[in-house]
Amino acid sequence: MKILIMSDSHGLIDEVEEIKLRHQQEVDYMIHCGDSELKAADQILSGMDVVKGNCDDDEELPNEVIKEIDGCRFYITHGHLHNVKSTLMNVTYRALECNCDIVCFGHSHIAGAEMANDILFINPGSIRMPRMRKEKTYVILELENSTATVHFYEVNGDIIKGLTAEFILKDG
Numbered sequence: 001m002k003i004l005i006m007s008d009s010h011g012l013i014d015e016v017e018e019i020k021l022r023h024q025q026e027v028d029y030m031i032h033c034g035d036s037e038l039k040a041a042d043q044i045l046s047g048m049d050v051v052k053g054n055c056d057d058d059e060e061l062p063n064e065v066i067k068e069i070d071g072c073r074f075y076i077t078h079g080h081l082h083n084v085k086s087t088l089m090n091v092t093y094r095a096l097e098c099n100c101d102i103v104c105f106g107h108s109h110i111a112g113a114e115m116a117n118d119i120l121f122i123n124p125g126s127i128r129m130p131r132m133r134k135e136k137t138y139v140i141l142e143l144e145n146s147t148a149t150v151h152f153y154e155v156n157g158d159i160i161k162g163l164t165a166e167f168i169l170k171d172g
Helices: 014-023 089-097
Strands: 002-006 029-032 064-069 072-077 102-104 112-116 119-123 137-144 147-154 165-168
Touching: 002 014, 072 089, 089 102, 089 119, 112 165, 119 147
Parallel strands: 002 029, 072 102, 102 119
Antiparallel strands: 002 137, 064 072, 112 119, 137 147, 147 165
């Protein structure tokens, strides 16, 4: 099972469409963690689970999505309502409340993946304005049995080998 995860595209249309087209035949789900600055009904976002970021003004976008994919419960949020730029504690509590295994979020524009409290946290970075590194990034998450492999890609489709990380998920 493969899941495309992006965030913080801040009005980019061509790049979002190119990423979707590039991977549409290999991924099973697509997620946008907010700050698309597009309307929920925008064709560019079709086929994606999308949440509302602090720069999104469409009230049709939800603040969070909880979804089960391949036996894993996902908590999808932008992160601004959980203060993720300062701490993961608040979003951790929410993920625990919802019995989620994986948290997908954005807001900080900092690409990274880490495991804490038996929860995998994934921030795909930003495909427009990255912070802490020069590459504009997104993620393809590969789930196989209880292993989650997080592959980071540059906006042009090149994999960033040094950022790939593998995690063992808790048994459900």
